[in-house]
Amino acid sequence: MSLNRETTASLIVMAALLSTVLWAEATGEPFTITLATRAAIFALAGIGLNLALGMGGMVSLGHAVFFGIGGYAMGILASHAQTFTPLTTWPILIEGTNAMPVIWLVAVISSALAALAIGALTLRTSGVYFIMITLAFGQMFYYFMTGWPAYGGEDGLSIYVRNGFPGLNTLDPIQFFAICFAFLACALWLYIRVDASPFGLTLSAARQNEARLRAVGIDPFRIRLVAFTLSGAVTGLAGALFADLNRFVSPAMFSWQTSGEIVIFVILGGVGRPIGPVVGAGLYVLLEHTLGDVSDYWQIVLGAILLAIVLFARGGLTGLVLGRPLPHG
């Protein structure tokens, strides 16, 4: 019953996003499509985090690491393709590429590996320690990218042409949106499937009562590590798409603000619900666009809204509409 209601809500929100874009295409407003693409990519990053945060109760303030690694996977590969220089010639020749599928694969694998390594270290702790340490690892990557001159250092990298996907013209806003939307739909489906699977139930159990899980002979560390790795991989994919949307990567993708924003997408919408991050990211982009036009200081309003949600409307926007999530039947 709960799953049905959540799934229905997910379908409605996704349909709303899609029809907004189709309407914008029909009326010739490509900028709206770009905003919707931005929201879809942020939502994808949020769904990634929600796997760790909502399902697993791991409050990671370091997901910018995976977002940034995905971004730089695109930046590094495409910049080598752009200048026709190989990435490395030893031990084997590796060339740059501007084929999106290859870039996505590299982004997903490298961010998953980073999540595995960071998770193996940080998941030895919990609670506040975990929050502080994930934040610190994010900062480490930020300073590393700022200080590493090979790929633009502080200035970042510009990629002049959007990377290609066989059979599509990725420079056409609606075709690029279609790619991002397809990934978002897949991630949403993945989240719902994982949530209902034995693995998802075990992960939720680790969040709700670790001692009992141990008592039945399951090691919560390994369950959490798998979830954290999956979470990093999804957020890394979002990073690669975000880099392609902007055709630019910079260390700002690794900054603590980025980590905070990804958490905000999840919380604004509603933590631990499949559609939460999509609603949250949509609202964030809407606020950024409408309030950003009115005042340069729109983040004060964002701060006030966030504060109000935390203090008075726990469960986020989705929680206001749907009520608190029911326990799994």
Next chain:
Amino acid sequence: MSFVFLVEQVLNGLQFGVMLFLMAAGLTLIFGVMGLINLAHGSLYMIGAFAAAATAAATGSFLLALAAALAASALAGAVIERLVIRQLYDRDHLDQVLATFALILIFSEGARWVFGSFPLYLAIPEALSGPVTLPFGIEYPRYRLALIGIGLAVAAGLFWLISSTRIGVQIRAGEADREMIGALGVDIDRLYLLVFALGAALAGLAGALIGAIQSVQVGMGEPVLILAFVVIVIGGIGSIRGAFIGALLVGLTDTLGRVLLPGLFGLLLDPAAAASVGASLASMAIYILMAGVLIARPQGLFGSA
């Protein structure tokens, strides 16, 4: 690399370390007593720096500027404790993170609104400018030496406050069992307000003191906040002694890493590559230190398991 140069760098590391201690001490106290993680601690640091810069610009007095920094940050701390933080003590850490993250957004954009995006300038006071000559003919900036002195004095004062005063007894009792001291008739609300304002004042003091050697600008607090987190993770949450040792370790590792690592790689690589690899690794040194501590002692050097 001469002996004199090395001593100077060790002093720089100590100076950085004691300033980090001022930040970390407040954070660890607030966590120890109230169980609260406060991301807005960096904003209190920034408020101290801005209050000092504005007061110094208006009056020209550095002492007044320091007093203003202490007052402004303690006041800001007390106000947010009453209005927001108080609601968060019983909440989970996620709510605390979000609410204090929201406070960062409000304070940062508010400061940008009032003071603009350009950095402000806070001058080193006349009496503390210029170098001082130490034994072995070492020349060292007088102001930085004063910072080490002030930091150590505040640390000593804090240890005294916690070990030998009535407030200190209540703070330690609060760390051990919050509900019990309430039941014993200690005014918990007042104690929480006091601890939060004390932590805020320490952060504001650090901001004002550092503001004179760096620029005073929006966003200056968060990098220091994250370093203070590293300090606390290394030292162990809730332990003032851990915060002190952790702060010195981080200060020295960071400063000496930046100086020594490029030279060390210079023995293996050509100079240009050594400089860039060394600099990149040096910026990661403290996080590697943190990872090492985590592997050996996940609860921190002085944390209780």
